Amino acid sequence: MEKRLIIVLLVGLLAVTAALAPAAPAAAAPPTQTAEVYVVQAGDTLSSIAWRFGVTVDDMLVANGLTDADLILTGQQLVIPIASSPDEPGITPGENETASGSQEFSQVYVVQPGDTLFAIATQFGLTVSEVMLANGITDPHWLSVGQLLTIPPAGLPPSYPAPFAAVLLSPAPVVQGQTLVVRVDLDEPAALSGEFDGRPFRFVGDRTGGWALVGIHALQPTGVYSLTLRASRSDETQATAIVDVAVGSGLFDTEYISVPPDQGDLLDPDLIRDEYARVADVWSQVSPRPLWEGPFALPLATDRITSYFGTRRSYNEGPVSSFHAGVDFGESEGSPIYAPAAGRVAFAEFLDVRGGSTLIDHGVGIYSGYWHQSQILVQPEQTVETGDLIGFVGGTGLSTAPHLHWEVRVAGIAVDPIQWTKMAIP
Ligand SMILES: [Zn+2]
Incomplete structure (x- = not known):
């Protein structure tokens, strides 16, 4: 269960800051059950936390796979399920939405009884493989109630300045201590270089693109970091793409x-x-x-x-x-x-x-x-x-x-x- 929690922090965004993607047409209103994460403070009880967020203790137990309401620890990360209200079914918090209502960032979904991966993917306008990829799932039948799924943004193909044709990061989101793979395709020949959080990394490949590996330090504070990519053409002009990378907690013991x-x-x-x-x-x-x-x-x-x-x-x-x-x-x-x-x-x-x-x-x-x-x-x-x-x-x-x-x-x-x-x- 604890491993599942990792996903949450990933509030995961791969937003391109270099060139903001145009707002995509609004998809059907994204459904319910997005969640946020709360870090247990000294003196908290599960019922005080539930009360604060307007959810029930039972909701908290299910969302976190807990069996004993008295067993929470200071510093523990708890998923706060969004209380479903009959008046506003399925509206997700506004902060993650663009003006047109489409999702620019990943969100978290809590698996409900009766859910299938296909049904969840369809709800969010995604394919099953997109949801599987975002969550490292290899068996589509492997879902459990209360499990947290990262829902990647739909319908927002990132755009990058020329000559960047495609930038792919995996795993995305990434957590502390993982190896991040950066793949870049170029439209015209150029030499690639990059930096993550101020540390340079090297590309393997040729002048049409390549891949690079970035080690995310186990003690890297969680948060959003800039990954800078540079393409230097032979005429000495240079293009820069900046990709935001969310680093989630490795939830280490x-x-x-x-x-x-x-x-x-x-x-x-x-x-x-x-x-x-x-x-x-x-x-x-x-x-x-x-x-x-x-x-x-x-x-x-x-x-x-x-x-x-x-x-x-x-x-x-x-x-x-x-x-x-x-x-x-x-x-x-x-x-x-x-x-x-x-x-x-x-x-x-x-x-x-x-x-x-x-x-x-x-x-x-x-x-x-x-x-x-x-x-x-x-x-x-x-x-x-x-x-x-x-x-x-x-x-x-x-x-x-x-x-x-x-x-x-x-x-x-x-x-x-x-x-x-x-x-x-x-
Ligand atoms: Zn050892």
Whole structure:
């Protein structure tokens, strides 16, 4: 259920600010059940929140998949269903509408009993595949009551200045810790470059277009950011398109970790910083061509994850100052580790914090890392293919039990590796 909530924050807009699209003809009035999100404050009760928004406690329970009205936590995000009023059936809040009444932004729909994906899509003037795409749904029969769906704007083809023919962002909306794929088609030959929130990113492709990967930092504050695209023609003229990207919450948990006293000295900040600088120096090198193809495989013969990416962390009851930059697989010492995708080994060494460490360069600034190995079977510069044995699980370095810590970096930004196993990027 919690994962479903992610969608909400996405209030998701891909509005083009460079050139506002002309208002499309008004579609039939969009139906009911759009929702907003409320963050629980200290002292709130479910009934006080329900009262404030003019909905019932039961509505709140259903919309949030809750079973116990007493179980809400400060900071928790709750969906506020829009109370259906007999007088104004199905009117959505005005702030998301353009003058002509068409939706410019995504909205959130709460699945009702009896709904089908086809019925929902039709209500909003969309196709089933548009709704599936916006929600990462692969099986159209998989819907549950209370589930939240992102409803993308209908009938508003974005327009971009020439020579931009098309700009496609996926996943859209994006959440903290995900890898954002930017695809651009051009009408006339030009060189592409881009920036997200002030950070430049590179395109792979030719002068008719290309794709780029942007790592969304796990601690990136939620909100709307500008993604700037530049097309430089050979006559030195340049066109700029600015796309707004809404970054939603990854809804990460917090873990409280105790480090045994004899490992306490490994938390020395200087040591941590120096070691980080060594590995960061490796993953900041960008090799020119992508070496992988298709979705990544899992690096182990298990999918038992013991700690997810992005989890906020507090060590020895200290402040929550860091997040988990990869996923941990709890697996016994000596279990084989396989390359999840093709690449070139860029680093293979034993380190104090990370233990037996390997970094694979997959090209164009994409790296995967394997920490705490008991044994490393590869050497720098060696090329690997998907499924190649590269090492064995261990508990070396700063580790309380044998496990594999697996991470993926996009231009140095740690992103959720599991996304890479679920979809072919780009
Ligand atoms: Zn880990």
